[in-house]
Amino acid sequence: MKTGFIGAGRAGCSLGKYFSGKGVTLTGYYDKNDAAAQEAAEFTQAVCYKDLQKLMDDSEMVFITTVDAQIVPVWEQLKGLTLKNQIICHCSGALSSDSFSGTENMEVSCCSVHPMLPFSSRRSSYEQLNHAFFTVEGQMRAADCVTGLLTSFGNEVCRIDAKEKPKYHAAASMLSNQVVAVLDSGYRLLEECGFSREKAVQATAGLVRGNVENVISQGCSSALTGPVERNDAETIKKHLACLDKDTAVLYRTLAKCLVRIAEEKHPEQDYQTLQKELSLS
Numbered sequence: 001m002k003t004g005f006i007g008a009g010r011a012g013c014s015l016g017k018y019f020s021g022k023g024v025t026l027t028g029y030y031d032k033n034d035a036a037a038q039e040a041a042e043f044t045q046a047v048c049y050k051d052l053q054k055l056m057d058d059s060e061m062v063f064i065t066t067v068d069a070q071i072v073p074v075w076e077q078l079k080g081l082t083l084k085n086q087i088i089c090h091c092s093g094a095l096s097s098d099s100f101s102g103t104e105n106m107e108v109s110c111c112s113v114h115p116m117l118p119f120s121s122r123r124s125s126y127e128q129l130n131h132a133f134f135t136v137e138g139q140m141r142a143a144d145c146v147t148g149l150l151t152s153f154g155n156e157v158c159r160i161d162a163k164e165k166p167k168y169h170a171a172a173s174m175l176s177n178q179v180v181a182v183l184d185s186g187y188r189l190l191e192e193c194g195f196s197r198e199k200a201v202q203a204t205a206g207l208v209r210g211n212v213e214n215v216i217s218q219g220c221s222s223a224l225t226g227p228v229e230r231n232d233a234e235t236i237k238k239h240l241a242c243l244d245k246d247t248a249v250l251y252r253t254l255a256k257c258l259v260r261i262a263e264e265k266h267p268e269q270d271y272q273t274l275q276k277e278l279s280l281s
Helices: 010-021 034-044 052-058 068-079 125-131 140-152 162-175 177-192 197-218 233-241 245-265 272-279
Strands: 003-006 026-030 047-049 061-064 087-090 109-115 133-138 156-159
Touching: 003 010, 003 052, 010 026, 010 034, 010 125, 026 034, 026 052, 034 047, 047 052, 052 068, 061 068, 068 087, 087 140, 109 140, 109 162, 133 140, 133 162, 140 156, 162 177, 177 197, 177 245, 233 245, 233 272, 245 272
Parallel strands: 003 026, 003 061, 026 047, 061 087, 087 109, 133 156
Antiparallel strands: 109 133
16 A cells, blocks of 8 residues: 655654565655655655645555644645545554544545654664554544554554543553653662762663563562562651652652552552551651
8 A cells, every 4th residue: 555654753754664664665755844854755765745735646545743733733734635535644642533623524534553662763763663562543444454554564453442542642651751750760869879870770770671571571460579569668668758758759659559569469468557658748
């Protein structure tokens, strides 16, 4: 299926390179930044379009890979063009296919497609897409077509409901971006103990990797260790006493989540004393 891209940033370059490597015929790229579109076209051996209508005429499937704030404006622009039964997708994790308003009397079919993968580089992120998990939601013809295409590449796909998209994106953000905040908080505490940031990262690398690998291989309950699992309220109390207000709030919030996991792991344990300690302001 002839496939074009509107938006020549990291996501557009990566998906285009991945698709072309899987045998998909790329038409090319359109971007307000002509230089970016030209670079993406050269990178994927496709065409740089300066006329959006021409891209649409040449393409059977089109991916909108702009920043989220531009998806609706791009769609409104497309609605003013001549469309001919294309499949149109956007790649936002936060926005649903509801962004494609007014399709009731149109022949196009629309969906949202999101890889659970950060695009950190225009030139190399495509290499990770072989192992990426995708979510798809939207109108049936578009969603079925994109799902079939991705599964033919060997990717796993989960179909979700449009109304669940904000919750889905919140989960992805917590598992990706907010983990960075937790790590930074731990590193800062070690710096206060005399570590340099470099040494703090180096010293805890095995701890961090080991925990993540254990969660992935064993699940959260089996991977849980530490004072919460041990129901060690006294140690928790000492931790809280040495933290500044903001860090203590983060610690309490996370520890309360860990109590729930610990209770599932050790239903015979009584965690009420620990829960009370964590609830103190």
